[in-house]
Amino acid sequence: MSPDIIIIGGGIMGTASAFFLNQRGQRVLLLERGLVGQHASGTNFGNVRRQGRYLPQLALANRSRALWGRLPELIGDDLEFLPTGHIRVCYRPEELQGLQDYANAPEARELGLRIYQGTGMRRRYPWLGPEVLAASHAPFDGHANPRLAAPAFARAARRNGVDLRENVEITRIDKVGSGFEVHSTAGEVFTAPQVLVTAGAWGGKLSSQFGEPVPMLTRGPQMAVTEPLPYVFKEVVGVSSKVNDEVIYFRQIPRGNVIFGGCYRTLPDLDSLRSAAAPQALPLQMERLRRLAPALARAHVIRTWSGVEGYVEDDRPIMGRSSQVEGLFYAFGFSGHGFQLGPGVGDVMAELIATGATGTPIEPFDIGRFQTVSVGRASEAAGQ
Numbered sequence: 001m002s003p004d005i006i007i008i009g010g011g012i013m014g015t016a017s018a019f020f021l022n023q024r025g026q027r028v029l030l031l032e033r034g035l036v037g038q039h040a041s042g043t044n045f046g047n048v049r050r051q052g053r054y055l056p057q058l059a060l061a062n063r064s065r066a067l068w069g070r071l072p073e074l075i076g077d078d079l080e081f082l083p084t085g086h087i088r089v090c091y092r093p094e095e096l097q098g099l100q101d102y103a104n105a106p107e108a109r110e111l112g113l114r115i116y117q118g119t120g121m122r123r124r125y126p127w128l129g130p131e132v133l134a135a136s137h138a139p140f141d142g143h144a145n146p147r148l149a150a151p152a153f154a155r156a157a158r159r160n161g162v163d164l165r166e167n168v169e170i171t172r173i174d175k176v177g178s179g180f181e182v183h184s185t186a187g188e189v190f191t192a193p194q195v196l197v198t199a200g201a202w203g204g205k206l207s208s209q210f211g212e213p214v215p216m217l218t219r220g221p222q223m224a225v226t227e228p229l230p231y232v233f234k235e236v237v238g239v240s241s242k243v244n245d246e247v248i249y250f251r252q253i254p255r256g257n258v259i260f261g262g263c264y265r266t267l268p269d270l271d272s273l274r275s276a277a278a279p280q281a282l283p284l285q286m287e288r289l290r291r292l293a294p295a296l297a298r299a300h301v302i303r304t305w306s307g308v309e310g311y312v313e314d315d316r317p318i319m320g321r322s323s324q325v326e327g328l329f330y331a332f333g334f335s336g337h338g339f340q341l342g343p344g345v346g347d348v349m350a351e352l353i354a355t356g357a358t359g360t361p362i363e364p365f366d367i368g369r370f371q372t373v374s375v376g377r378a379s380e381a382a383g384q
């Protein structure tokens with residue numbers, strides 16, 4: 001029997017969408033070029049963070065956070081999600097004002113933010129460096145294991161009847177009559193009345209085929225992990241700064257290893273699908289860590305890696321209907337913050353596709369906002 005919808009791309013967005021579409025009674029075919037979760041969804045830092053997000057995105061992030069808490073019952077796996085809290089720290093008075101404004105925003109109410117300074121902060125977080133001025137605490141945020149995420153959603157989706165095929169690369173999508181023909185590099189043609197593109201950093205290549213280029217850059221954030229240390233850093237910690245170069249973040253897992261990233265991104269090769277771990281990143285990161293949490297500067301790093309992520313020019317994802325073609329939907333370009341959103345994006349896209357509307361506002365992420373991109377920029381974006 002032919003599917004109701006074909007999903008292209010098996011990261012967390014594609015696999016979660018497949019899972020939730022199946023729950024809503026849709027027959028789903030998911031096609032993944034390599035193996036599910038092998039790109040950004042499996043290589044990311046693992047932050048399940050809401051604080052600091054673009055405020056109009058918090059409704060989506062809140063919906064996703066609620067799902068993170070229900071994963072064992074939903075997909076039979078907890079993805080090692082630990083709601084240990086998250087702190088965002090700053091070094092300067094003007095940044096402290098930014099943290100306070102964010103905490104006071106009505107959209108952020110559900111996050112339960114509280115700002116600590118002075119002795120209160122030092123008592124709670126004695127390991128923070130002397131330059132840290134304030135810490136904004138989000139008690140319900142946390143972290144999870146990205147390696148587990150997309151494969152777990154894929155397993156649950158498959159168990160429930162989703163047709164999920166790996167090693168199938170899609171080169172072209174044609175609108176034919178009221179449906180679509182989806183062509184693979186091996187010459188197969190799949191048909192369905194609806195298509196959802198969840199191709200991550202490669203999403204713009206497919207949307208360009210329908211005259212909807214997206215100005216996107218591809219970058220490889222640099223990650224590292226230390227040897228196991230005593231388990232003292234319960235919260236995920238990140239620096240809030242307008243100076244990109246001083247942003248660093250870390251989390252510790254109960255086994256003791258500290259995972260960190262930030263301050264350096266490489267240019268991945270989208271054709272070889274590789275994002276190199278850059279040796280020059282580590283000394284810079286250790287320097288930023290010394291400022292944030294001096295004790296960590298002495299830790300031994302046992303592995304470094306990177307991943308391929310698509311960053312949309314305005315730092316907001318593409319989510320929703322195609323503005324050109326009936327039956328075509330997009331969820332890609334999550335600009336370095338899609339892991340936390342993954343379950344919520346899957347749920348929202350399934351609701352939108354199955355019912356024609358969604359209760360969570362996603363208008364700011366509409367692809368139509370780029371309809372005015374100039375021809376020069378559009379072709380540049382399509383070549384990414």
Ligand SMILES: Cc1cc2nc3c(=O)[nH]c(=O)nc-3n(C[C@H](O)[C@H](O)[C@H](O)COP(=O)(O)OP(=O)(O)OC[C@H]3O[C@@H](n4cnc5c(N)ncnc54)[C@H](O)[C@@H]3O)c2cc1C
Pocket residue numbers: 008009010011012013014031032033034035036037038039040041042043044045046047048049168169170171198199200201202203220221222223261306307308309331332333334335336337338339340341
């Ligand atoms: C190093 C790093 C650290 C990050 N840290 C965090 C973090 O801590 N917290 C957070 O919230 N976010 C983080 N992110 C961002 C987050 O990982 C991504 O936004 C999210 O995983 C995107 O999921 P996705 O499913 O859209 O993309 P992907 O995981 O890239 O999946 C897209 C899939 O589509 C497939 N595909 C592409 N083209 C085709 C085609 N033509 N045919 C078939 N299949 C195709 C690819 O093979 C890929 O598997 C980080 C990203 C990176 C790289």
